[in-house]
Amino acid sequence: MSPSLLLYFNKCIASRYPIYPLLNEERSPMPLLGAHMSIAGGYYKAVRAAADLGMDCVQIFTKNNNQWKGKPLLDSDIKAFKDAIEETGIQAPCSHDSYLINLASPKDELWEKSTDAMIIELERAEALGLIGVVMHPGSFVESSEEKGLERIVKALNQVIRKTKGFDVEIWLEATAGQGTNLGHRFEHLQYIIENVKDSSRLGVCIDTCHIFAAGYALDTKKQYEKTMDEFDDLVGIDRIKSFHLNDSKKEFGSRVDRHEQIGDGFLGLKPFKHILNDPRFKDLPMYMETPKGETDGVAWDSVNLNKLRKMIKKTKK
Numbered sequence: 001m002s003p004s005l006l007l008y009f010n011k012c013i014a015s016r017y018p019i020y021p022l023l024n025e026e027r028s029p030m031p032l033l034g035a036h037m038s039i040a041g042g043y044y045k046a047v048r049a050a051a052d053l054g055m056d057c058v059q060i061f062t063k064n065n066n067q068w069k070g071k072p073l074l075d076s077d078i079k080a081f082k083d084a085i086e087e088t089g090i091q092a093p094c095s096h097d098s099y100l101i102n103l104a105s106p107k108d109e110l111w112e113k114s115t116d117a118m119i120i121e122l123e124r125a126e127a128l129g130l131i132g133v134v135m136h137p138g139s140f141v142e143s144s145e146e147k148g149l150e151r152i153v154k155a156l157n158q159v160i161r162k163t164k165g166f167d168v169e170i171w172l173e174a175t176a177g178q179g180t181n182l183g184h185r186f187e188h189l190q191y192i193i194e195n196v197k198d199s200s201r202l203g204v205c206i207d208t209c210h211i212f213a214a215g216y217a218l219d220t221k222k223q224y225e226k227t228m229d230e231f232d233d234l235v236g237i238d239r240i241k242s243f244h245l246n247d248s249k250k251e252f253g254s255r256v257d258r259h260e261q262i263g264d265g266f267l268g269l270k271p272f273k274h275i276l277n278d279p280r281f282k283d284l285p286m287y288m289e290t291p292k293g294e295t296d297g298v299a300w301d302s303v304n305l306n307k308l309r310k311m312i313k314k315t316k317k
């Protein structure tokens with residue numbers, strides 16, 4: 001049995017999923033679907049939980065996201081995590097950076113602390129074999145957009161230089177633009193990518209809730225295409241390395257970041273349908289960050305995952 005077939009087989013067992021899709025000639029290539037999962041009890045637990053729910057990919061925090069310091073990453077943690085990845089066939093593991101990091105900070109002390117912390121995020125991600133670290137670009141606080149963006153570029157130059165040779169990528173997250181958060185205009189992402197000296201490891205993570213709240217329409221096919229064309233013109237569609245699939249509790253253009261279950265918020269199902277069936281994104285990992293818990297005894301993650309999978313159109317080869 002080929003290694004990839006074996007992986008798939010393991011995954012089917014792990015997720016109690018039927019094996020037939022592999023044999024189904026009509027099955028189109030599809031994006032990888034997963035979610036942010038908790039690492040409570042060990043990094044490997046996130047992988048196992050994702051596999052148990054039938055996911056293809058997983059996002060984690062590599063340390064407590066509200067603390068600067070993290071427990072040292074032990075060899076045993078790394079081994080258990082990598083073993084779980086291999087056994088379950090979970091793909092495209094990524095992490096999200098700490099919420100404390102602000103590479104746009106006008107305060108030197110916080111800026112330096114943030115830059116150092118970002119390097120540690122990447123070191124931990126690299127050690128675990130993750131493919132990307134999703135990063136909030138930062139908040140300019142009492143300075144200005146321009147100054148904030150300059151600070152981010154300066155920080156990233158340092159971060160990239162100090163992690164030279166790493167495989168793990170840095171994925172700038174498109175934000176909702178709450179307060180003085182940067183990254184809610186595609187121009188911000190364009191500025192950062194164009195001005196960083198070595199942008200070969202820089203990508204973008206598009207969060208559906210965020211860009212909708214930031215004022216980018218996704219509803220009709222026409223609106224969706226216009227938004228993606230705008231991104232393509234400014235940043236380049238190839239820079240999109242991943243998606244966060246979240247519905248929004250807040251209205252279009254509200255610039256407020258509140259995630260809702262898929263299809264239950266102001267986005268509805270249509271935007272997800274466009275993204276899931278866009279051939280440009282067919283191989284990309286897409287992670288949900290929707291509220292956890294259960295509905296009628298079923299995990300919300302399962303409910304959302306099913307909704308998303310159902311929207312993927314099957315095309316004949």
Ligand SMILES: [Zn+2]
Pocket residue numbers: 173207244289
């Ligand atoms: Zn997100």
Ligand SMILES: [Zn+2]
Pocket residue numbers: 207209210257258259
């Ligand atoms: Zn968010």
